[in-house]
Amino acid sequence: MKKKLKVGIVLICCMFLFTTVAFAKYLNYGWPTSNVPIRPYNHNSTWQRALDNGMASWNGAGAKVSFNKVSGSNNPVYVANYSYGAYGKCIIYYSGNKITRFTIEMNNRTISRDATNFSNFIQSVFVHELGHTIWLADNPRTSQPSIMKYSRNRNTMTRPQTFDINNVRAKY
Ligand SMILES: [Zn+2]
Numbered sequence: 365m366k367k368k369l370k371v372g373i374v375l376i377c378c379m380f381l382f383t384t385v386a387f388a389k390y391l392n393y394g395w396p397t398s399n400v401p402i403r404p405y406n407h408n409s410t411w412q413r414a415l416d417n418g419m420a421s422w423n424g425a426g427a428k429v430s431f432n433k434v435s436g437s438n439n440p441v442y443v444a445n446y447s448y449g450a451y452g453k454c455i456i457y458y459s460g461n462k463i464t465r466f467t468i469e470m471n472n473r474t475i476s477r478d479a480t481n482f483s484n485f486i487q488s489v490f491v492h493e494l495g496h497t498i499w500l501a502d503n504p505r506t507s508q509p510s511i512m513k514y515s516r517n518r519n520t521m522t523r524p525q526t527f528d529i530n531n532v533r534a535k536y
Protein backbone atom coordinates (compact mmCIF):
# COMPACT_ATOMS: atom_id res chain seq x y z
CA MET A 365 0.00 0.00 0.00
CA LYS A 366 1.25 3.44 -0.83
CA LYS A 367 1.70 5.66 2.13
CA LYS A 368 1.02 9.33 1.83
CA LEU A 369 3.94 11.24 3.23
CA LYS A 370 3.50 14.58 4.82
CA VAL A 371 6.50 16.68 3.89
CA GLY A 372 7.17 20.12 5.23
CA ILE A 373 9.18 22.59 7.16
CA VAL A 374 8.36 23.89 10.58
CA LEU A 375 10.00 26.66 12.48
CA ILE A 376 9.94 26.12 16.20
CA CYS A 377 10.41 29.38 17.94
CA CYS A 378 11.58 29.22 21.47
CA MET A 379 10.72 32.53 22.95
CA PHE A 380 10.37 33.71 26.43
CA LEU A 381 6.65 34.05 26.74
CA PHE A 382 4.78 35.79 29.47
CA THR A 383 1.70 33.75 28.79
CA THR A 384 1.57 30.23 30.13
CA VAL A 385 0.69 28.18 27.10
CA ALA A 386 1.19 24.47 27.61
CA PHE A 387 1.46 21.99 24.75
CA ALA A 388 1.70 18.27 24.24
CA LYS A 389 5.00 16.69 25.16
CA TYR A 390 5.82 15.47 21.64
CA LEU A 391 6.17 16.98 18.21
CA ASN A 392 4.83 14.98 15.26
CA TYR A 393 8.35 14.08 14.11
CA GLY A 394 11.78 13.21 15.40
CA TRP A 395 15.21 12.19 14.15
CA PRO A 396 14.71 8.63 12.87
CA THR A 397 17.67 7.06 14.66
CA SER A 398 19.23 7.45 18.10
CA ASN A 399 22.45 8.77 16.57
CA VAL A 400 21.96 12.40 15.61
CA PRO A 401 24.66 13.97 13.43
CA ILE A 402 25.55 17.63 13.92
CA ARG A 403 27.68 19.58 11.46
CA PRO A 404 30.95 20.55 13.22
CA TYR A 405 30.80 24.20 14.30
CA ASN A 406 33.50 26.67 15.11
CA HIS A 407 32.61 29.57 17.36
CA ASN A 408 34.57 31.47 20.01
CA SER A 409 35.78 29.45 22.97
CA THR A 410 32.92 30.42 25.33
CA TRP A 411 30.29 29.47 22.79
CA GLN A 412 32.18 26.40 21.66
CA ARG A 413 32.47 25.03 25.19
CA ALA A 414 28.86 25.75 26.10
CA LEU A 415 27.56 24.10 22.91
CA ASP A 416 29.83 21.09 23.37
CA ASN A 417 28.59 20.79 26.96
CA GLY A 418 25.02 20.90 25.68
CA MET A 419 25.61 17.94 23.37
CA ALA A 420 27.46 16.09 26.13
CA SER A 421 24.66 16.64 28.61
CA TRP A 422 22.23 14.79 26.34
CA ASN A 423 24.79 12.10 25.56
CA GLY A 424 25.42 11.43 29.23
CA ALA A 425 21.80 11.61 30.32
CA GLY A 426 20.82 8.01 29.65
CA ALA A 427 18.23 9.10 27.12
CA LYS A 428 19.46 6.49 24.59
CA VAL A 429 20.35 9.18 22.06
CA SER A 430 23.70 10.60 21.11
CA PHE A 431 24.60 13.76 19.27
CA ASN A 432 27.84 13.53 17.34
CA LYS A 433 29.73 15.93 15.12
CA VAL A 434 29.89 14.54 11.60
CA SER A 435 31.47 16.56 8.82
CA GLY A 436 29.15 17.01 5.88
CA SER A 437 26.08 16.71 8.10
CA ASN A 438 23.10 18.77 6.94
CA ASN A 439 22.30 19.77 10.52
CA PRO A 440 24.19 23.00 11.23
CA VAL A 441 24.31 25.12 14.39
CA TYR A 442 24.58 28.86 13.78
CA VAL A 443 25.37 31.60 16.28
CA ALA A 444 24.53 35.17 15.29
CA ASN A 445 22.91 38.38 16.46
CA TYR A 446 19.44 37.75 15.09
CA SER A 447 16.89 40.56 15.19
CA TYR A 448 14.07 38.28 16.35
CA GLY A 449 13.14 38.00 20.00
CA ALA A 450 13.77 34.28 20.52
CA TYR A 451 16.86 32.91 22.24
CA GLY A 452 17.06 30.11 19.74
CA LYS A 453 15.25 28.50 16.86
CA CYS A 454 15.06 25.01 15.50
CA ILE A 455 14.06 24.83 11.85
CA ILE A 456 12.93 21.32 11.07
CA TYR A 457 12.49 19.68 7.66
CA TYR A 458 10.47 16.51 7.84
CA SER A 459 8.90 13.77 5.80
CA GLY A 460 6.09 11.90 7.50
CA ASN A 461 7.22 11.53 11.09
CA LYS A 462 10.92 11.60 10.25
CA ILE A 463 13.10 14.66 10.49
CA THR A 464 15.28 14.76 7.37
CA ARG A 465 17.44 17.72 8.40
CA PHE A 466 17.38 20.66 10.76
CA THR A 467 19.05 24.00 11.43
CA ILE A 468 19.56 25.39 14.92
CA GLU A 469 20.01 29.13 15.31
CA MET A 470 21.35 30.54 18.58
CA ASN A 471 20.68 34.22 19.19
CA ASN A 472 23.75 35.86 20.74
CA ARG A 473 21.89 39.18 20.93
CA THR A 474 19.04 38.10 23.22
CA ILE A 475 21.13 35.62 25.20
CA SER A 476 23.82 38.25 25.92
CA ARG A 477 21.13 40.73 26.88
CA ASP A 478 19.32 38.48 29.37
CA ALA A 479 21.86 36.03 30.77
CA THR A 480 23.35 36.39 34.22
CA ASN A 481 25.32 33.17 33.71
CA PHE A 482 26.22 33.37 30.02
CA SER A 483 27.60 29.83 29.58
CA ASN A 484 24.75 28.20 31.42
CA PHE A 485 22.20 30.20 29.48
CA ILE A 486 23.70 29.15 26.14
CA GLN A 487 23.74 25.53 27.24
CA SER A 488 20.13 25.67 28.47
CA VAL A 489 18.92 27.08 25.16
CA PHE A 490 20.98 24.63 23.11
CA VAL A 491 19.89 21.56 25.10
CA HIS A 492 16.29 22.76 24.56
CA GLU A 493 16.79 23.17 20.79
CA LEU A 494 18.43 19.75 20.53
CA GLY A 495 15.40 18.38 22.38
CA HIS A 496 13.22 19.45 19.44
CA THR A 497 15.23 17.21 17.11
CA ILE A 498 14.44 14.16 19.26
CA TRP A 499 10.68 14.64 19.41
CA LEU A 500 10.32 17.00 22.34
CA ALA A 501 7.76 19.81 22.05
CA ASP A 502 7.77 23.22 23.64
CA ASN A 503 6.46 23.86 27.09
CA PRO A 504 4.92 20.49 27.91
CA ARG A 505 1.99 20.26 30.26
CA THR A 506 3.64 18.90 33.41
CA SER A 507 4.41 19.98 36.95
CA GLN A 508 7.82 18.30 36.70
CA PRO A 509 10.96 20.24 35.85
CA SER A 510 11.70 20.22 32.12
CA ILE A 511 14.34 21.72 29.84
CA MET A 512 11.49 22.29 27.37
CA LYS A 513 9.55 24.62 29.69
CA TYR A 514 9.52 28.31 28.91
CA SER A 515 9.52 29.10 32.62
CA ARG A 516 12.75 27.25 33.45
CA ASN A 517 15.66 29.22 34.85
CA ARG A 518 18.09 29.22 31.93
CA ASN A 519 20.91 30.46 34.15
CA THR A 520 20.79 27.30 36.24
CA MET A 521 19.02 24.51 34.32
CA THR A 522 21.61 23.30 31.84
CA ARG A 523 20.68 19.65 31.45
CA PRO A 524 17.76 17.52 30.34
CA GLN A 525 15.56 16.65 33.32
CA THR A 526 14.15 13.24 34.28
CA PHE A 527 10.84 14.07 32.59
CA ASP A 528 12.65 14.93 29.33
CA ILE A 529 14.93 11.89 29.48
CA ASN A 530 12.02 9.51 30.00
CA ASN A 531 10.09 11.05 27.12
CA VAL A 532 13.04 10.63 24.77
CA ARG A 533 13.74 7.07 25.95
CA ALA A 534 10.16 6.16 25.08
CA LYS A 535 10.82 7.13 21.44
CA TYR A 536 14.12 5.31 20.88
ZN1 LIG B 1 11.40 25.39 21.79
